[in-house]
Amino acid sequence: MQKELIMDEAELIKLNRFTRTPVTAEQVYAFPVVLCDNETDRDGERFSIAALEKLSQLFVGKTGIFDHDPKSSKQTARIYDCETVTDSERVTSAGEPYTCLYAKAYMMRTDSNRDLIAEIEGGIKKEVSVSCSVGRKLCSVCGSDRSEHPCGHIKGRRYDGKLCCDILDEPGDAYEWSFVAIPAQTAAGVTKRFSETPADTSEEISRLEKRLSIALEAEEKACDMLKREIISLSFMTRPIMAVEAVKALTERMSFDELASLRDRLKKQSLASCDEGSELFEKPDRQSGANSSFKL
Ligand SMILES: [Zn+2]
Incomplete structure (x- = not known):
């Protein structure tokens, strides 16, 4: 997935909204990153499509960090554009059209970032973790808000053949995203780890x-x-x-x-x-x- 984005004028205008002084295409390295999607994850949770749409606004301008390593604390990237992308050919395990949060991020081309850029280019840094707060966790079977009305449906159990999971809805804020070896830890809110190798993830889930x-x-x-x-x-x-x-x-x-x-x-x-x-x-x-x- 990671491949350098072509910085044409339109992309540069979008990107330069986040820089103190306007940068040129040569000064930055920009790359696409899929932050999360609406597939049920290993915690038995999934984002609603509406939540992904809200997150696409909330993540714009948010900083990404790498491995939470203090040594690489200066190696950060920032999201300058984000949208939901739907693959109508692909259906999630819950029967929804597969939808993901597709972001464009950039970082400055500096000496200290050179190795990192090479790793991103080489596809080594693939797993992404996002953390955000969510207002509601809905039962996928009956739709009740679990924090307010516990319904008795058990996550992971099947009801009429449908797997019960929590639907994460109404995100309040997006905190950060990161390329990870260890997923981001946030005191409040949800941390979701996402891998761009869906085969592994779905194998793990099954x-x-x-x-x-x-x-x-x-x-x-x-x-x-x-x-x-x-x-x-x-x-x-x-x-x-x-x-x-x-x-x-x-x-x-x-x-x-x-x-x-x-x-x-x-x-x-x-x-x-x-x-x-x-x-x-x-x-x-x-x-x-x-x-x-x-x-
Ligand atoms: Zn329920």
């Missing part, structure tokens, strides 16, 4: 997805077993809960919640065995633990 789905499948099986156990135990408790009611109650419970409910029902059913039919006459003696699960 590998993680596979591992996650195996783990989730195992957890689902364990949850199903617990649910069945809870239904049988519920027949031994007083008052008897209807099967449908138990099913509805346990539907959205996590593994831990199910295990704790099972343990409480077990304890209670053992207690009611000891007390025999007394429970029918004295429902007040039921434990407080049980009452929290009464419907």
Whole structure:
């Protein structure tokens, strides 16, 4: 991807908005850089297209740094132009047209930048990290803003065949971007690492997805077993809960919640065995633990 951009007059005008004194084409090295896109990343997050469009404005004028190495702190590049580019031929895993944030950056041609320029030219520095703040993280399944309305959909799990992820929306500010060995760390906001070698990224994603789905499948099986156990135990408790009611109650419970409910029902059913039919006459003696699960 990195290849020197041709500095014609129109490009120079755009670039010179950011320089103290106007520069000539010979004084600068300008190159394209893809900052991020709308593909779901390894954190199970993706930018909305609207967010990318907003970011294309926010990143103009922002400084890029290299590896966060203090020695190279003077080696910086600045974005002088940025836009979203859509590849209508390519569809993301979420079914959207692939859209990326395409920026043009420049740096001064100085002796201290010479090696860096060579590395960029040679395609060695490929991975880019961006950090920005986002106003909302939306559930991709139901669209609810997770920070305000936790919806219970689990990131990484599939619902009707669709992978649940967080959609990063309404970016507030763009902080920085960098070529990285280690991704940028920002106290607040989101840091996203982006590689221009999509094959590796998608391979990594599918590998993680596979591992996650195996783990989730195992957890689902364990949850199903617990649910069945809870239904049988519920027949031994007083008052008897209807099967449908138990099913509805346990539907959205996590593994831990199910295990704790099972343990409480077990304890209670053992207690009611000891007390025999007394429970029918004295429902007040039921434990407080049980009452929290009464419907
Ligand atoms: Zn949801």
